Amino acid sequence: MVNLELDAEQLEVAELGRQLGLEVLSPVAREAEERRGVPEGVWRTLFETGLTVPVPEELGGAGIGDTVTLMVALENLSYGDPGIVFAAYSSGVAAMLLARHGGPERAALVRGLTSDPTARGAVALYEGQGRGAAEFATVIHTTDDGRIRVRGHKTAVAFGADADPLVVVGTDERSGAVRAVLVPRDTDGITVKAYDGGLALDAARTAAMSFDVTVPAENLLDAEDLLTTLGRIRLGVAAIALGTAWRAIDYAAEYATERVAFGRPIAAFQGVSFPLAEAQMRITQARLETLDLAARLHDPDAADLTAAISRLLAHVGETAAEATRAAVQTLGGHGFIAEHPVELWYRSAMALSALDFDPLCSSFTPAL
Incomplete structure (x- = not known):
């Protein structure tokens, strides 16, 4: 049986998240939406807690290893403002993907996202239409010369216009398995259309992105788990x-x-x-x-x-x-x-x- 009672550490995370949400995020919620960005001081305060960057301590994170603690942190932070939390979390999960699936050679990229509050990462995941979780229209396949080609369209990519590193999620054209690939910001074949204000979540500066790019084979992230x-x-x-x-x-x-x-x-x-x-x-x-x-x-x-x-x-x-x-x-x-x-x-x-x-x-x- 799963025990859903929070332990002492999770209760502390909940208290910290709720306090930050009410005292730091909530007062600037309107400002973040109107300026389409999180005020620098607020971002830095949230960044320093590490609550939205779930990577190990050895890579500069706060060491939030289990998903339950992460959910507790996000829920209580969002009690202050969901737009700011979505923005910070969207950048943080790019670091998480690279930490878990990028191998030692991507450690420097992860440390860049965990040490520099001005850095932004992005994960191009959503595709703008109802679909099954693994039914991506974006395709990733190996070319005849051993490189990786990515073709597809993504929506609601937080910091899509300027984030670096950028991870694109899609489906292997041959096997149908879900894959993720690191796409350098300056790669030819990336088209970005920034949203000029949307229904909500404008603090994340979301954008639509199209890809028809080819990257080295080593940019393909480990697919295990x-x-x-x-x-x-x-x-x-x-x-x-x-x-x-x-x-x-x-x-x-x-x-x-x-x-x-x-x-x-x-x-x-x-x-x-x-x-x-x-x-x-x-x-x-x-x-x-x-x-x-x-x-x-x-x-x-x-x-x-x-x-x-x-x-x-x-x-x-x-x-x-x-x-x-x-x-x-x-x-x-x-x-x-x-x-x-x-x-x-x-x-x-x-x-x-x-x-x-x-x-x-x-x-x-x-x-x-």
Whole structure:
């Protein structure tokens, strides 16, 4: 049986993440969205904790080795602002991929990302349409002269316009296996189209990228346990969405206890309180499911969890969307104006739920 009770270290991480989220990230959430970038001082503060760069200490990381602790960190940081956390995490997972699959020859690249707060890495993972977790349209294959060719289109690549190093994930054209390859920034055949503001997550400066490049064979990363590492990356998005949902519901609940209508707080009306209570229950359920999968990801005897992670992402995405929508509706007309942050959290939850969506995974079950 998996024990989902947090240990002392994880509780400390949760406390630190929540404190940073509320005191450092939340006050600059609007600024980060408007300027399409995280303020330098805020990024440096978050960077120094190492909570969003999950690599071993010997490579300059904070040593967050297990996925459960990483999920706890991301959820509590996102209680402050999901956009900033998504930006920092997106750069951090590039270091994680290189640390786990790049071998000793990539150690210098990893140390560059863990020692220099101005450095940005990127992982070109998402493709902008509903698909299975391993169904990439981007293809990676070996040419006749032994080099690696990468062809495809990626969307929502955080720091896609300027990140270096850049890791592209795709499918081996012959075997169908998932592969990852390091693509130097100056390689011919990279086309970048930066988004001029989107629904949310603008702090990550996301971009669409097209690739038709050829790189040396040694740029192909080790494929052993690659799906496990990608699963860890994908679970992180679920944790960010859950932190966003928690903050929105807590904010709406506090508002409902202070807003008076018809002589009493609106929280006294079942039409207001019941949706918030149901949202809290569903968030708790989704959080436990996320931690359960995160714990099983390290079990060598566990079956491939790729499909289970896809189902979880669908469930968490729907849960976060419903929760943040309930928060907006609790505030009524005030929920749609920038004076209150719930509309930002709603947009963020919707954007996160659309990043990695398998149309065959849904919490809806036909009554047959």
